[in-house]
Amino acid sequence: VKRELAAVLMFESHQRAGTVLFSQGDKGTSWYIIWKGSVNVVTHGKGLVATLHEGDDFGQLALVNDAPRAASIILREDNCHFLRVDKQDFNHILKV
Template identity: 40%
Template sequence: MSLNEEVELLKNIPLFAKIEPSKLKLLAFTSERLSYADGQVLFNQGDSGDAAYIIIGGTASVLIDTDDGKLEVAQLSKGDVVGEIAILCDVPRTATVQAKESLTTLKISKEAFFRLVTDFPQIAVEIMRELAARLEQTNIRLRAALSDKDG
């Protein structure tokens, strides 16, 4: 994938949609492109957060630790962003992310991510929307799990 193709991909992600192409080109240029094989881990639950990742190809599983082992709570695919919670909230990683099939990502450093949020406050609004949507999905799953348990 060329730099221009990476910029096109970034433009189609709601988080980055309103950012001017020159800034997206800089973001793509300063990001590290990483490839993972099936089963490889991007990061583990509890790790410190040093970067966010944009999925540019393939799929990944979001896994949380439970008493019964790892539980898949989400799947990620092209255009999804992951890892931003740990760097924004300065907390340990809230889940493990593991490649399914082969996976390609752009790794955005904590510093570059904060620079973007500072330069483009609308990114912060998009992040809040995304986190609110994830929280709602979690609440729906939790209610369903509790009603299954009671029923």
């Protein structure tokens, strides 16, 4: 599994704090691992529900359940970096 995962990881970088990575209700297309930086997890009605940091991951539930995003992800700081696995690759890895 590690080899398959290493083959499909993509690097993604965002420059500005406040950038919305994805919004609650969006279609789930990727799983993310925070390489550098931190993000806020925000939901309608509850507001801020969690803060995630380097090494944390998010986004897999929408892929596993084939459901819309349950929360919005907003960058807390400038220059955040992520490792990303897209849905098709994620599903393939789960079958290995």
